[in-house]
Amino acid sequence: MTLQATHITDTVDSHSLIRELSQIFPAERLLVDKATLAAFESDGLTAFQVLPRAVVVPENDAEIVDTIKLCQKFGVPFVARGSGTSLSGGSLPHREGIVIALNQMNRIISIDPERRIAVVQPGVFNLSISKAAEKFGLHYAPDPSSQQVCTIGGNLAFNAGGAHCLKYGMTSNHVLAVRVVLADGEVCELGSASLEGAGPDLLGLFVGSEGLLGVATEVTVRLIPKPEAYFTVLAGYDTLERAGEAVAHIIASGLLPGAMEIMDRLSMKAAHEAVGAKYPENVEAVLIVELDGSRDSVAADRLRLEPLLQQSGASAILVAASNEERLKIWKGRKSVFSAVGRLSPDFIVQDGVVPRGKLGFALRQIEQLSREAGIAVANVFHAGDGNLHPLIMYDGREEGALERAEELAAKIVQLCIDLGGSITGEHGVGMEKRQFLSGMYDEASLNCMRRIRLGCDPNEVANRGKMFPSGEAPALSLYGLHPLEEAGVIARE
Amino acid sequence: MIQSLQIDHELRSIVEQVKHCAENGQKFLPIGNKTKPHLARVNRDDVQRFSMASWSGVIEYQPFEFTITAKSGTRISELKKLLEAEGQFLPFDPLYVRGGATLGGTIATGVSGPGRLLFGGLRDFVLGVQFIDGLGHLVRGGGKVVKNAAGFDLPKLMVGSLGRLGVLTEITMKVFPAPTGYRTLKFGCSSLQAALNHISSLMLLPIDLVAIELDGESNLYLRIAGKEATTSTLAKRIREHLGLSGGEEWLGEEETQWWSEAAELSWSEGMRYLVRVPLTLQDIEKLDRRLKQIGAVRRYSAAANAVWIALDSPLAWDELPFLLQEAKLRGVVVRGEGNIIIGSYDALSFAHRVQRAIDPKSVFVPYQ
Numbered sequence: 033m034t035l036q037a038t039h040i041t042d043t044v045d046s047h048s049l050i051r052e053l054s055q056i057f058p059a060e061r062l063l064v065d066k067a068t069l070a071a072f073e074s075d076g077l078t079a080f081q082v083l084p085r086a087v088v089v090p091e092n093d094a095e096i097v098d099t100i101k102l103c104q105k106f107g108v109p110f111v112a113r114g115s116g117t118s119l120s121g122g123s124l125p126h127r128e129g130i131v132i133a134l135n136q137m138n139r140i141i142s143i144d145p146e147r148r149i150a151v152v153q154p155g156v157f158n159l160s161i162s163k164a165a166e167k168f169g170l171h172y173a174p175d176p177s178s179q180q181v182c183t184i185g186g187n188l189a190f191n192a193g194g195a196h197c198l199k200y201g202m203t204s205n206h207v208l209a210v211r212v213v214l215a216d217g218e219v220c221e222l223g224s225a226s227l228e229g230a231g232p233d234l235l236g237l238f239v240g241s242e243g244l245l246g247v248a249t250e251v252t253v254r255l256i257p258k259p260e261a262y263f264t265v266l267a268g269y270d271t272l273e274r275a276g277e278a279v280a281h282i283i284a285s286g287l288l289p290g291a292m293e294i295m296d297r298l299s300m301k302a303a304h305e306a307v308g309a310k311y312p313e314n315v316e317a318v319l320i321v322e323l324d325g326s327r328d329s330v331a332a333d334r335l336r337l338e339p340l341l342q343q344s345g346a347s348a349i350l351v352a353a354s355n356e357e358r359l360k361i362w363k364g365r366k367s368v369f370s371a372v373g374r375l376s377p378d379f380i381v382q383d384g385v386v387p388r389g390k391l392g393f394a395l396r397q398i399e400q401l402s403r404e405a406g407i408a409v410a411n412v413f414h415a416g417d418g419n420l421h422p423l424i425m426y427d428g429r430e431e432g433a434l435e436r437a438e439e440l441a442a443k444i445v446q447l448c449i450d451l452g453g454s455i456t457g458e459h460g461v462g463m464e465k466r467q468f469l470s471g472m473y474d475e476a477s478l479n480c481m482r483r484i485r486l487g488c489d490p491n492e493v494a495n496r497g498k499m500f501p502s503g504e505a506p507a508l509s510l511y512g513l514h515p516l517e518e519a520g521v522i523a524r525e
Numbered sequence: 526m527i528q529s530l531q532i533d534h535e536l537r538s539i540v541e542q543v544k545h546c547a548e549n550g551q552k553f554l555p556i557g558n559k560t561k562p563h564l565a566r567v568n569r570d571d572v573q574r575f576s577m578a579s580w581s582g583v584i585e586y587q588p589f590e591f592t593i594t595a596k597s598g599t600r601i602s603e604l605k606k607l608l609e610a611e612g613q614f615l616p617f618d619p620l621y622v623r624g625g626a627t628l629g630g631t632i633a634t635g636v637s638g639p640g641r642l643l644f645g646g647l648r649d650f651v652l653g654v655q656f657i658d659g660l661g662h663l664v665r666g667g668g669k670v671v672k673n674a675a676g677f678d679l680p681k682l683m684v685g686s687l688g689r690l691g692v693l694t695e696i697t698m699k700v701f702p703a704p705t706g707y708r709t710l711k712f713g714c715s716s717l718q719a720a721l722n723h724i725s726s727l728m729l730l731p732i733d734l735v736a737i738e739l740d741g742e743s744n745l746y747l748r749i750a751g752k753e754a755t756t757s758t759l760a761k762r763i764r765e766h767l768g769l770s771g772g773e774e775w776l777g778e779e780e781t782q783w784w785s786e787a788a789e790l791s792w793s794e795g796m797r798y799l800v801r802v803p804l805t806l807q808d809i810e811k812l813d814r815r816l817k818q819i820g821a822v823r824r825y826s827a828a829a830n831a832v833w834i835a836l837d838s839p840l841a842w843d844e845l846p847f848l849l850q851e852a853k854l855r856g857v858v859v860r861g862e863g864n865i866i867i868g869s870y871d872a873l874s875f876a877h878r879v880q881r882a883i884d885p886k887s888v889f890v891p892y893q
Contacts, residue, residue: 146725147805169729191674198671204678205649220875227830228803229635229685230857231866231892233648234875236681240674260731283589286612286702326732328762332755385670387590417672454673461675472675476662480883481677487882488875499676 049106050086053130056098061136063087072113072131076178077121077464079380079434084111084125089133093213093249099132100247100493101217109496112247114155114183119381120462122190122242126496132247134185140164141250148255149208149225154185154248158192161253170255173200176458177366188248191240193458195291195365198416199324200256202458204239209252212238215245215489225252237484242460243495245488259290259324263334264358267346268315272296272399272411275317276392278344279415282321283388287336290324292416298375299368299412299423306371309364312348319346319415320361368412369423376408376425378434380441384448385457388418397447398422405440419457420448446471461499470501536663536694539580543692544661546573547888554890555692557598557630560621561859564634564687567890568863577629577692584695588613591671591700592652597629597693604628604698614703616644618736618788629693635685636801636857638788639736639748642827644701651680653697656690659884669697682879685857687865689889690880704750707735709780710760712772714743717813723767724828725806730766732759738787739825741817748784792824793835798842800834800867802849802856812852819844864893 053062063069064086073081085108090096103110109129116123125131138155145168150161158179161172175194176182182192188210193202200206209223223235238245269275275294282289295303295311295318303309311318321341323333341349352358372379386394395411398420402409410423422444426437445455445468455461455468470478482500485492546553552572556565565574580598587593588611595604601619608614618638619631632654637646644650653667656679666679683693714720720743727734727747736748749759753776760774775783786792793799804812806829816823816834819841824833834856836842842861849855849868858865876892 145729147807148728169731191678193672193674199644201645201649202672202674204681205645214875218874222875224803225805226803227641227827228637228646228801229648230801230803230855231635231870232686232690232876232879233635233681233684234879236648236678236684237879239681240678257729257731280589283591286705288702326759326762328755328758329733329751332752385668385672387587387670389587389589414672418670419672453670454668454675456674457672458674465675469676472668473665476658477665477676477679480658480662480664481666481679483882483885484677484879487878 046085049102049108052102053086053088053099056095056102057088057090061089061091063089072116072125072133075113075116075121075123076119077124077462080121080124080463082125082127084127084129084131087131087133089136091136093211093219096132096213096247096249097217097219099130100213100215103130103493104216104491107491107493109493111495112154112185112189112243114186115157115181117178117182118186118190118462119383119459120190120456120464122460122462122495122498123186124463129496134183137249143168143255145170147225149252150255151250151252152184154183154188154251156184158182158184158187165255166258169258171258172206172253173256174203174206177369184251184253185248188239188251189241189243190460190462191458193414193419195293195414197414197419197458198292199288199290204236206254207235207239207251208254210235210238210248211250212246212248215494223252227254240460242462242499244485244499246494261325261327261330262352262358263323263330263337264352264361265321265337265341266311266350266352266361267319267321267341267344268312268348269317269319269346270315272317272395273392274345275319276395276415278319278341278346279388279391281340281344282337285336285340287323287333289321289337289416291320291322292414293320293365294318294411294413294415295320295365295368296411298408298410299372302371302375302410303364303367305374307363307367309360309367312350315347320365365412368410372410372423372425375410376427378426378428380424380426380437382420382422382424382441382444383457383459384420384445384453384455386418386420386448386451386453388415390451391415391418394420394447394451398444401440401443405436407437407440409440414457417457418453420444463498466499466501469499539575539692539694540657540661540663542573542575543657543888547659547661547886552890553692553888555629555688557627558600558625560624560626561630561634563858563861563865564630569890572890575692578627580694581627583607585669592669592697593700594653594669594695594697595628596695597627599628601626601628601631608700609703612703613700615650615698616701617641617647617650618784619647620788620790623785623789628696628698632684632693632696633686633688634857634859635687636859637827639738639784639826642737642830643733643735648681648684650699651684651696652699654680654683654693655695656683657692657694659691659886659888663694664691667697671699687857687892689892690883691889704735705752706756707748707750707776707780708753708756708760709775709783710747710763710772711775712745712769714745717743718810719743720745721806721809721829723769726767727763728828730763732762734828736784737828739829740792741823746783790833793822793833796822796835796837797860798836799860800845800856800858801831802834802854802868803831804854805830808852808854812854815848819848866892
């Protein structure tokens with residue numbers, strides 16, 4: 033069965049498209065000027081840059097519906113965009129496409145403490161929800177590192193995670209309902225304010241669909257009580273493997289910490305230089321463990337955790353004695369991505385997942401691959417759920433450096449597949465990992481996903497070229513010139 | 526006609542059956558152990574019901590990874606036994622365990638038990654699925670690790686699919702370490718409103734409540750987890766917070782027994798009709814009055830995020846869909862007649878599109 037969609041993009045008359053868009057948007061919310069468009073040419077995956085045809089900035093659902101219908105009429109692709117923090121190139125524009133920038137749709141519509149829900153527009157920042165709910169003692173649990181700026185719409189599209197996923201789950205576990213403009217302009221409501229559903233979980237399908245099925249215009253999220261108490265501890269180890277073993281002991285004990293994170297020496301160095309984070313001296317790795325919950329439960333769990341850490345061969349154990357100290361530990365951890373920028377002009381971050389029991393093996397392999405390639409890799413990861421974040425450092429000004437870094441990244445992703453894990457834990461497939469999707473799912477499975485996509489969007493205008501390995505956008509080649517580069521669709525500058 | 530897999534246990538034979546139905550213009554309905562009878566029944570002559578109950582067995586259990594993979598016909602009771610031996614559990618309290626519910630049937634029904642309040646419902650614990658799509662292809666979605674964002678979330682789509690989107694063949698679940706103990710507080714409230722007020726007040730308390738159930742007599746059941754000393758302190762704090770003295774506190778066998786009966790829905794035994802309706806606190810006052818008028822027995826679950834409605838009278842049963850429609854609610858019929866989903870169903874157009882995509886030859890039964 034062929035599922036190749038028909039694309040009619042090439043025949044589009046840019047002038048008529050822009051003219052029709054200008055009937056929907058006033059000039060200040062329809063951006064066509066190249067200098068202005070440049071702000072939208074990349075997202076968090078800066079290796080790719082593509083200027084879109086235009087950017088529209090809708091203020092309501094009707095404008096989104098009209099834009100999408102217009103895109104369907106012209107066969108022009110669109111991508112919805114929040115803050116553009118995607119690390120997988122998920123919000124990279126299409127050369128012939130429209131960017132729907134949702135930044136003006138950034139209202140928190142309501143916080144309902146009794147039902148523990150918040151209703152927000154897609155452009156609201158992740159952290160803003162927790163801030164608004166704070167006065168009720170509630171918070172929104174998913175906490176990606178970029179939570180100060182990333183938007184809930186983007187979190188939803190890519191099923192964003194964070195440091196607390198093992199216990200609390202990912203975005204999809206905290207979104208209760210969503211109003212969606214499907215890729216053909218139809219508006220529908222998925223889910224409800226209730227925690228439970230009846231009938232197929234269409235909301236579950238929509239969350240994490242990477243913008244391929246439509247655009248969320250209103251999101252109802254679940255709020256939960258802010259933990260009353262924390263016990264946060266940072267333990268230093270001689271080797272990464274020892275830190276990994278400590279995680280194994282904690283898991284085997286039956287404890288369920290709110291977070292377990294590991295940072296290696298390079299990550300510590302980066303965090304220290306960026307935000308002055310302090311770590312024990314002469315250690316190769318630190319493990320951050322955080323217990324959270326009611327003060328009584330945390331006190332009880334602490335009594336179980338402390339002896340485990342003491343027996344784990346840690347050369348130093350630092351307990352956060354105050355909330356300030358706890359926040360400092362997290363500031364250091366969450367700064368690593370941006371901090372690595374101080375150690376290296378460019379870097380690629382991967383987010384493959386391996387079974388927890390294979391963490392030690394995976395880290396040794398990564399170390400070896402890094403040595404063989406002569407490329408430095410900093411490791412910071414969600415140890416509790418086996419979600420790796422190797423930061424592969426390179427200097428983009430050096431000829432062939434990006435390609436070598438990508439080659440190493442590809443080997444690491446392949447390693448995750450081989451170990452029975454996943455190519456992505458929380459960043460999504462996007463532009464970057466499309467060619468690896470077929471390493472996880474066979475043809476029949478991809479075919480089924482693709483039929484769902486085409487059922488909603490036969491012309492594939494919604495975020496065209498992302499997630500699927502085949503179709504109009506060819507697979508991202510890690511060897512030599514990228515096919516899209518050859519075609520002049522994308523550029524790396 | 527119910528076929529069984531006595532002779533051929535091979536996956537291939539199930540696939541062939543699906544293809545055979547597609548070629549002969551028949552519909553295929555996978556069923557489990559019929560613990561939710563209405564889901565195993567369909568009033569059409571062209572439907573071949575196919576028992577998956579013998580397609581059973583645990584494929585992989587990795588306690589350290591918090592994952593378990595089993596064939597869809599595996600009984601939940603078998604999983605529970607394995608998990609308990611390792612000090613783990615399925616936190617959403619699967620239903621009808623004693624009755625013989627299968628993993629596939631549980632996922633396809635999409636209905637969680639009382640324990641879904643704290644860590645999430647079964648949708649939150651499904652990590653991976655394999656199913657036969659309408660073309661007779663074996664399709665995989667999700668994975669076998671606790672965190673995964675690759676591809677469309679087909680595992681979640683299968684939750685509540687009611688056997689109408691595919692034939693589940695293999696499922697990977699996330700599991701959690703089981704609590705060291707439980708305590709339950711039971712309070713008889715003066716009215717439904719008083720009980721609901723207590724629930725909304727508890728929603729802001731930073732104490733993890735594992736489950737909150739409310740019966741039709743305004744009895745409130747609060748479940749907390751931890752060692753005895755910890756739950757004793759927590760119970761005191763809950764009482765103070767609610768300003769409630771008296772009531773009962775249960776520990777040990779009595780406690781466990783009450784909750785396992787709750788997950789068996791024993792209170793509804795013998796009643797002809799049973800429906801599960803998701804809702805929120807704000808829907809309850811008005812709805813409860815109407816339900817009482819038609820003689821329904823009600824059980825509010827998961828801090829009033831769902832109501833179980835049990836009925837005996839066919840007249841009342843006929844009225845229920847309108848009553849739900851009016852309240853803009855819908856429910857899954859576990860025991861009853863007619864449609865499998867009753868009440869208001871807005872997302873049908875999207876559901877149909879997804880169903881057509883997965884099942885272009887319409888070999889599975891339509892939703893309505």
